[in-house]
Amino acid sequence: MTEPVLIANKLNKTYTSAAGVDQHVLKDLSLTVPQGEFVAIMGPSGSGKSTLLNVLSTLMKPTTGEVMINNKDILHMTDDEIANFRGRDMGFIFQSYNLIESLTVSENIALPLTLQKTKPAQIKAAVQKVADLLHISEYLNKYPAELSGGQQQRVGAARALVHEPALIFGDEPTGALDSENAREMMNYLTKINDERDISIVMVTHDPFSASFASRILFLTDGQITKTLTRDDRSREDFYNYVLSELGNFE
Numbered sequence: 001m002t003e004p005v006l007i008a009n010k011l012n013k014t015y016t017s018a019a020g021v022d023q024h025v026l027k028d029l030s031l032t033v034p035q036g037e038f039v040a041i042m043g044p045s046g047s048g049k050s051t052l053l054n055v056l057s058t059l060m061k062p063t064t065g066e067v068m069i070n071n072k073d074i075l076h077m078t079d080d081e082i083a084n085f086r087g088r089d090m091g092f093i094f095q096s097y098n099l100i101e102s103l104t105v106s107e108n109i110a111l112p113l114t115l116q117k118t119k120p121a122q123i124k125a126a127v128q129k130v131a132d133l134l135h136i137s138e139y140l141n142k143y144p145a146e147l148s149g150g151q152q153q154r155v156g157a158a159r160a161l162v163h164e165p166a167l168i169f170g171d172e173p174t175g176a177l178d179s180e181n182a183r184e185m186m187n188y189l190t191k192i193n194d195e196r197d198i199s200i201v202m203v204t205h206d207p208f209s210a211s212f213a214s215r216i217l218f219l220t221d222g223q224i225t226k227t228l229t230r231d232d233r234s235r236e237d238f239y240n241y242v243l244s245e246l247g248n249f250e
């Protein structure tokens with residue numbers, strides 16, 4: 001049995017509006033992700049997907065419950081420990097690429113390593129390696145504004161990968177991409193998941209993107225109400241299975 005990279009135990013999240021009205025968004029939600037697994041989270045709008053991802057990825061605290069990543073209790077770390085942990089062990093890929101316009105592609109990709117004060121020669125080698133993997137080496141000296149949306153999203157992915165984190169979180173990583181670029185992005189994620197054993201937890205509304213995962217969790221009203229596993233199905237067969245199950249689900 002592979003060691004879990006992430007364990008979430010009985011997560012609850014309640015938002016309280018300015019008018020004092022509570023909204024209970026995550027409800028006793030538990031989840032375990034073994035090292036090297038690729039998990040997709042799907043569910044209707046408002047079901048709590050982004051809230052769950054934010055809680056799992058240390059960006060937001062749950063109201064109650066616990067989250068362990070690599071056996072560390074992330075809810076009881078100091079702000080400095082969390083910042084270090086994020087920088088070293090996690091990568092984030094968002095729909096909006098969050099690139100810094102005044103930095104070159106190379107400098108954007110290097111950010112997680114620069115923040116960890118990695119030596120320049122090591123940074124250069126790591127940036128080159130991940131840029132080769134994502135086929136963006138020729139853009140390294142350009143600025144984000146000079147790239148297409150798909151290229152920018154690959155730069156965002158390269159930045160998430162450059163420090164070889166144990167775990168990557170994606171929030172609609174193909175959301176801004178056309179179908180060709182979405183397929184390419186999912187192939188890259190599959191490749192790093194296979195070859196480097198990096199675990200991936202990704203929120204998506206798109207069954208095509210989800211079909212690249214090995215397990216899909218469906219969220220309804222803050223709870224996991226259905227789980228589909230790919231088992232030994234091909235990606236295409238899993239996609240058809242997901243589509244048929246979605247028909248039953250919604």
Ligand SMILES: Nc1ncnc2c1ncn2[C@@H]1O[C@H](COP(=O)(O)OP(=O)(O)OP(=O)(O)O)[C@@H](O)[C@H]1O
Pocket residue numbers: 015016023025043044045046047048049050051052205
């Ligand atoms: N920061 C916040 N403050 C108050 N309410 C929030 C906040 N973030 C989300 N909510 C509410 O919590 C519920 C779940 O939101 P969340 O964004 O987690 O859902 P989602 O499944 O990701 O939705 P979508 O697919 O539309 O992005 C929604 O009703 C939303 O309005």
